[in-house]
Amino acid sequence: MMLGIISSIVAGMCMSFQGVFNTRLSDKIGTWGTNVLVQGIGLVITVAALLITGDGNFKNLKTSNKLYLLGGVLGAIIIYTVMRGIRSLGPTCSIAIILVAQLTSAALIDAFGLFDTPQIRFGITKLIGVIIMIIGILIFRYKC
Structure with a gap:
């Protein structure tokens, strides 16, 4: 379990850095050029x-x-849309929205047992948690 927690923390941090790095690179070489380069480097590393x-x-x-x-x-869609989101909203707001979208999608996958995953109940407390996250994004984005 601890390895899962640590891996998730590292993934979250890497995704934030990657989104910003990709966006800055795309300012110089274009969004699709960045996507090709990033996917190519990822291919070399994974091979x-x-x-x-x-x-x-x-x-x-x-x-x-x-x-x-x-x-x-x-993966290609993710890289493209993260760059567009960060460019339009900035890293914090964009990634906060991404997190809510990820959490909601994951909850639906769990709740319905989609894609060969075990079905996990999505109760009212989890729904309240997602709503609180959305309220936090709105406060951050429009009240600061």
Whole structure:
């Protein structure tokens, strides 16, 4: 569990830095140029990690749900839309909205047990938490 918490913290920090770095780079080379460069660098790093760790079994790809291959498409959309959001709203507001959207999407996936995940109840307390986050974004964005 602790490894999951630490991994999530690192992921959140990296996503914030990546969003800002990508946005600044896109100011110089364009949004899609940045997306290609970032995805290309990511490909090189992940191929190296795959070769070093040996953690890959592509034989099982045949039996995998083909819908899950859209992860690469979603990655390109994510990089593009994060840059657009940060450019328009600034890092804090954009990432706060992203967090609420992620939390809401994840809650729906859990609540309905979508994509082979175990079904987890989404109760009123979780709904209140999301509403409080949205109120926080509105206060931050329009009252400061």
